[in-house]
Amino acid sequence: MTVYILEDEINILKHLMALVDEIPYLQVVGYAGDIAKAQTEIPALQPELILADIQLKDGNSFTLFSRIDVSSSQIIFITAYDQYALQALNLGAFAYLLKPIETAALNEATDRCFKKSEQQKFNQHQLEIAATHYKGGSKPRRIALRSAEYTQIIDIEDILYCKSDRGYTTFYLKNGSSILVSKVLKEYEALLPEETFVRCHQSYLVNGNYVTRYYKDGYLEITNGEKVPVSDRKKEVVLGFIDRI
Structure with missing residues (x-):
């Protein structure tokens, strides 16, 4: 992750550079002690992270940051005065x-900054994969799922449904496994094709290719016999989706 x-x-500059040098995923690409130099170098270098007095x-x-485009950079302000905190956050x-x-x-x-950057890169990569598949009318066929231990590439058609729980998502696959x-x-709702997947509940996204039955009391049955809830708010969406099958 590049740092300016x-x-x-x-003395503080030397201290910061020494601290940054100890963090393996950070690389200093430039530094300045004045606004004039930074105003020229930051747009040219496009650092991912700026440590700024x-x-x-x-x-x-x-x-300075009101004059130049820093939308692609994350900024950590470093100062001796806490009265700037609100302005910095704004x-x-x-x-x-x-x-x-x-x-x-x-x-x-x-560390938080690095993790956010890596997640953004991963999300962008996913979107680029989807966009590439959609060109010429084709549909995305595969998706990368990053777990704590590994990243698994799966065929989208193998997903039965997805279930959300407290910031996590579990993918249930037709072979009986889950990720x-x-x-x-x-x-994932934004990445998966909307003509195939329907959000039937706040916590569920279902592959319509595996839906076998809709129950009026608010459930979808899928090919493995499991029942997935349909919320009242999503009922009309689900019925419209079924009508298009």
């Missing part, structure tokens, strides 16, 4: 750390 450091106190000798970084800062920098605090903030991933169901 904006800090005008040389707020008050510098030739201005403040809030003004700007969309990922974290706000006070000087003197504590190693544990910086490690925790950069637990630490992502919410809504993200």
